Amino acid sequence: MSAALSTAAAHSEATVGPAPRPWWALPPLLYPVKVGALVGLYYGSAKLGYTFGFAGPVAAIVWLPVGVAVSGLSLFGLALWPGVLAGDLLSNDYSALPLGAALGQTCGNMLEVLVAAWLIRRLLQRGRPLRSLPGVAHVVGALALGTAISAVVGPVSLALAGVVKADSLFEVARTWWLGDLCGALVVVPLAIAWWPLPWRRPTVDRRLVEGALLLVVVATLAEIAAHSHQPVAYLLFPALIWAAVRFGAQGATLAVAVAVSITVWATTHYEGPFVVGSSSHSVVNTQVFVAVAAVSSLCLAALVAERELFAERLGESRAELYRAAETERRRIEHALHDGAQQRLLALGLRLHLAGVRAASPSDSLSFFNAESQLQAALDELRELSHGTHPSVLSELGLAGAIATVAARSTIPVTLHELPDAPCGDVAEATAYYVVSEGITNAMKHSRAATIEVRLAATSGTLSVEIGDDGIGGASEYAGSGLRGLRERVKEAGGTFVVSSPAGRGTRLAATVPAGT
Amino acid sequence: VTPPVTVLLVDDSPVFLEAAAEVVASTPGFELAATGTSGEEAVELAASLRPELVLVDQRMPGMTGVEAADRIRLSAPSTVIVILTADSGSHLTQVDFPVLSKRQFGSTGLAELWRRHGSAR
Numbered sequence: 001m002s003a004a005l006s007t008a009a010a011h012s013e014a015t016v017g018p019a020p021r022p023w024w025a026l027p028p029l030l031y032p033v034k035v036g037a038l039v040g041l042y043y044g045s046a047k048l049g050y051t052f053g054f055a056g057p058v059a060a061i062v063w064l065p066v067g068v069a070v071s072g073l074s075l076f077g078l079a080l081w082p083g084v085l086a087g088d089l090l091s092n093d094y095s096a097l098p099l100g101a102a103l104g105q106t107c108g109n110m111l112e113v114l115v116a117a118w119l120i121r122r123l124l125q126r127g128r129p130l131r132s133l134p135g136v137a138h139v140v141g142a143l144a145l146g147t148a149i150s151a152v153v154g155p156v157s158l159a160l161a162g163v164v165k166a167d168s169l170f171e172v173a174r175t176w177w178l179g180d181l182c183g184a185l186v187v188v189p190l191a192i193a194w195w196p197l198p199w200r201r202p203t204v205d206r207r208l209v210e211g212a213l214l215l216v217v218v219a220t221l222a223e224i225a226a227h228s229h230q231p232v233a234y235l236l237f238p239a240l241i242w243a244a245v246r247f248g249a250q251g252a253t254l255a256v257a258v259a260v261s262i263t264v265w266a267t268t269h270y271e272g273p274f275v276v277g278s279s280s281h282s283v284v285n286t287q288v289f290v291a292v293a294a295v296s297s298l299c300l301a302a303l304v305a306e307r308e309l310f311a312e313r314l315g316e317s318r319a320e321l322y323r324a325a326e327t328e329r330r331r332i333e334h335a336l337h338d339g340a341q342q343r344l345l346a347l348g349l350r351l352h353l354a355g356v357r358a359a360s361p362s363d364s365l366s367f368f369n370a371e372s373q374l375q376a377a378l379d380e381l382r383e384l385s386h387g388t389h390p391s392v393l394s395e396l397g398l399a400g401a402i403a404t405v406a407a408r409s410t411i412p413v414t415l416h417e418l419p420d421a422p423c424g425d426v427a428e429a430t431a432y433y434v435v436s437e438g439i440t441n442a443m444k445h446s447r448a449a450t451i452e453v454r455l456a457a458t459s460g461t462l463s464v465e466i467g468d469d470g471i472g473g474a475s476e477y478a479g480s481g482l483r484g485l486r487e488r489v490k491e492a493g494g495t496f497v498v499s500s501p502a503g504r505g506t507r508l509a510a511t512v513p514a515g516t
Numbered sequence: 517v518t519p520p521v522t523v524l525l526v527d528d529s530p531v532f533l534e535a536a537a538e539v540v541a542s543t544p545g546f547e548l549a550a551t552g553t554s555g556e557e558a559v560e561l562a563a564s565l566r567p568e569l570v571l572v573d574q575r576m577p578g579m580t581g582v583e584a585a586d587r588i589r590l591s592a593p594s595t596v597i598v599i600l601t602a603d604s605g606s607h608l609t610q611v612d613f614p615v616l617s618k619r620q621f622g623s624t625g626l627a628e629l630w631r632r633h634g635s636a637r
Contacts, residue, residue, distance in 0.1 A: 337575070337602060338528075338529065341602050342529035342531050342532045342602070343531050343532075345532050345535075345602060345618045345619060345621075346529075346531045346532045346534065346535035346536075347535075348619060348622060349532075349535040349536060349538070349539055349621060349622045350535050350538070351622075352539075352622030352623060353535075353538060353539060353542060353622065356542075357542075371622070371623075375619055378619060382602075382603060391575075391603060392603075394575060395574055395575045395580070395601070395603075396580075
């Protein structure tokens, strides 16, 4: 079976994806659909901004279309740029802007989106940027750079057309840049973190309940902050931290989106902690808050992802160390058995022969004494060798070794499905220890009438189950045999489950990855 | 005078094999028919030489002692087969053949072994 598995694995590795489309071929049918969807989303988010007062004809608090466009081009290819162009041309307010200024502004927006999307695509090709701090820094940098282009080109073309006065150019550019950056910071990480969408129907479990509760808390705190006349926007941060720590980048981006929507809505309706004096000040206050909330949440989520990755790698390297140690133990046991042990056994035979053949009884005695000393040395050697790797496994294989343990049990043992093919040193040694320790425990504590042992080798794992019909109530405490078994199984990279309800027997189940 | 008991000795360790062969050769009433170094060789030699006593090591690369013994018994049921082990032999209690620890090979003696298992044929 293992041969069949490895063939299947090799086959799937050899399978290659569809050949890349040559440059001269027509774009696939899906292309116009994607472009059309992007136009709709771009135009829709721009209209949303105007309708709810997030944005005026000149600048927005949070300009969502840039986020939509960068996300679309980052995830589905730069070739979708006509969608952005069409969406931008449709969204321009031609009644408030001269045509030249509007077109200049559109050029800046296109360049902004293309540069940011090109940079984000490079990051996405290298891995998952939101799962590391350098990745988050690169994403923020790419968005800041891209949006800076639009924030220079747009206001300058407005100034040339006379819509913006030269002395307010800096302020317009700053608001423009922060508005675009905030839109990108809210939407792009949200899209990266959630694409591809988890289409499967969510199961109602504790995690889903916690996620829903989290969103309710974020929304509630944002509402409280928005309706308070005190500067209490910091109230949101515990909830944002909760989102990042418990739900990673997905939770962080969603929570930020909810919080930002409510906060911006409030500011545009002259409510909340950021409304101070002039509307220009209110806008900057809100923008800085949005940027800080988004970037800190992303950083925290990245830290959490890094920590999880470290934990996973630590576990892997721990398992790797254990495997290496087990292999080395087996090598030592084999070397002792084939080398020193045989040599000493032969020496013992020769000493015995010499004792038999000796001319005088005293010479004979000396030889026999030497022989018994040698036997003691052999005993010590064997103990040492046994401590390293159960030699019964080397001699009889897993099935034979387990049958031997079962035969020594004072409680009758029924064996089911012993695997006849080798499952790898580590897996076999672990399974052997589980069975022998389990039977020993049952003989000592369970008062059982029968023990059942089941082994199954399936698709790269070896599972062992040992159950008895005794009094149950086995407990796992530091230093107990069960704790030792759990450690051993864990070190072999497996899982270990104990179930021992009082009066209903004890059942141990271990599953370990099988090697070769 | 009864003819000597012919012995086939099989072990993958040449060092032990040499010492054990010397024990057989120096025991009156026994004669070393051949030595082999693997289970496969044990089966072949037992079929061609028909020894009365086969001493075969359990742990060898390839065919184990018990596997070889099973085959020898099929082809020559009257052969007395003893499994040798470097360990105490306590883990081979389920085996259908007499088991002798290699440590006792000298002190137990071939004659004792033959009296225990050979005379019952």
